[in-house]
Amino acid sequence: MAPSATPPPHPHHAELRTQLDTLTTEAFRPELADIDQRPTLDIVRTMNDEDAAVPTAVAAQLPRIAAAIDATAARMARGGRLIYAGAGTAGRLGVLDASECPPTFNTDPSQVIGLIAGGPSAMVQAVEGAEDSKQLAATDLDALHLSPTDTVVGVSASGRTPYAIGAVEHARALGALTIGLSCNAHSALAAAAEHGIEVVVGPELLTGSTRLKAGTAQKLVLNMLSTVTMIRLGKTYGNLMVDVRASNEKLRARSHRIVALATGAPDAEIESALTATNGEVKHAILVILGQLDAPTAAHRLAASDGHLRAALAAATAAATPEQP
Known part of the structure; x- marks a missing residue:
């Protein structure tokens, strides 16, 4: 049986190769042609230098x-x-x-x-x-x-x-x-x-x-x-992840820490606020700083499209007596 003939190259493949030749991400670097023969430390240093750019x-x-x-x-x-x-x-x-x-x-x-x-x-x-x-x-x-x-x-x-x-x-x-x-x-x-x-x-x-x-x-x-x-979108308060979802023990501990960093409140007050708000960090912060109950905090946040700073400002304004 005669050997089967090699199929001709697909014309699209030649076009694609031409495209790849023009891309900097595909360019060949002859100065690295011996990289497989270099010491491992040399290779990782080279790679690290590349990443630094x-x-x-x-x-x-x-x-x-x-x-x-x-x-x-x-x-x-x-x-x-x-x-x-x-x-x-x-x-x-x-x-x-x-x-x-x-x-x-x-x-x-x-x-x-x-x-x-x-x-x-x-x-x-x-x-x-x-x-x-x-x-x-x-x-x-x-x-x-x-x-x-x-x-x-x-x-x-x-x-x-x-x-x-x-x-x-x-x-x-x-x-x-x-x-x-x-x-x-x-x-x-x-x-x-x-x-x-x-x-x-x-x-x-x-x-x-x-x-x-x-x-x-x-x-x-x-x-x-x-x-x-x-x-x-108001998912943070400063650089604190106040919308974190506490789905495990690590995140529950992180939630407590975030409320502490935002409010400076004692542990017992933080735990009480997190319990009242079903573990919602943003709500708990508003409960403490705005001196609100949990339902009112939830209402304030909803009215502020979830932006804690805006909700706090509204709570502060509502608590401030009008000047004569």
């Missing part, structure tokens, strides 16, 4: 990041959601950031959502072809019944991933706010979004392994997007 690249994008946060917070204040969409490492980072919001800020799990191309199984195993489908992104977003108050963040190191671009394009067509986060300049993802954030970290230690510097950069920016948005 990431915050500087993020700093160059801070005005764009801040503008995206303000726009996101404005929509979320009207009841919108923050939705991340990406493939591979980028998708996993979005899912990670979303999953950390409920315990940190007591958000409903439906308020910050991470979509990964290929679905939940793609968190641990690659799903063939999922990242190449714009339609899959549109289908995933349609399942969430996207609205104009929502924000969709497409995340892609290369800035060319069809799933991330498709998510942003579909969301923008439906009137949602769109943010494109990538690690290459002049990316298609940034061009498709209202807010383009391009953190150019340069070539990776291992050619094309964008879970390294690019992944670190994306994690830093996603931390900023969610954390500062939550600060703007």
